[in-house]
Amino acid sequence: MELFVDLQLATENETALPLLADIEKWVAIAIEAGSDIDREEAELTVRLVDSEESQQLNHDYRGKDKPTNVLSFPFQNPPGITLPLLGDLVICKQVVEKEADEQCKSLNAHWAHMLIHGTLHLLGYDHIIEEEAIEMETLETKLLVELGFPAPYNEQE
Template sequence: MECDSWLGPLPDAEAFARETLSRAGTGADDAEVSVLFADDAFVRDLNARWRGQDKPTNVLSFPAAAAPAQQPRALGDIVLAYETVAREAQEAGKPFTHHAAHLLVHGFLHLLGYDHETEAEADDMEAREVRILETLDIPDPYAENTAIKQNRA
């Protein structure tokens, strides 16, 4: 927890992340993921250093380097930016927790090697996100609002 603002909507952020990611059902049950709940300034700094984009974004994923026979298998890190997540949820008229869960799933799929660089990849990744979110009783985040297409640019 890098930003205490998350404690309002997510008093137990660790349990929220664990529950959300456990539903991903991707065969990564033997994996370990680190999740950091941060603010826009923190994410902006990471985004500038690692992606060359001097702006905050909703979620960043950093895959772990391959380690032979490591158990549990480290998949990498997911970082969420509070202000961006809150603003996007409000703009889309969606519950904060639904949008945060969607972004956790999105970041997790990146750690598993999924991407959205092409239209076909984006369609596949979005379909996977929708299926996972259904198990959490979260409606299709793409059904009504295409403004939150995970910052494809």
């Protein structure tokens, strides 16, 4: 599969951000494992933002007035047209850093988790209903462990 990631850096402090090669690797593994379609190519935008932009988007699209770790905006193909676009991921640098610290995870492991989690949302996975949450979290865990990261969920979460 050929993958095109449009990486947008919209954060004032670009230190400790994941490398584009890592982002592409984490997104690709999620697409390959999470899609029931054998794709020749896939395209998505990953926008890394600060708290203010995350909070505004979370408020506008989810009615929650606080920044969040990842927002997923799936692309809907027009009827009769097939495009390789998956959609957009917006990930908040400060929230990812704070959560990694609070959860005693490496920053890289949490970035990988957020990119896999968001990509799975673009593919139609969700975690509102318990059965769907179990399916999504099981796949996330499998992929992260395959990548050499610890399992992302524990009993405290």
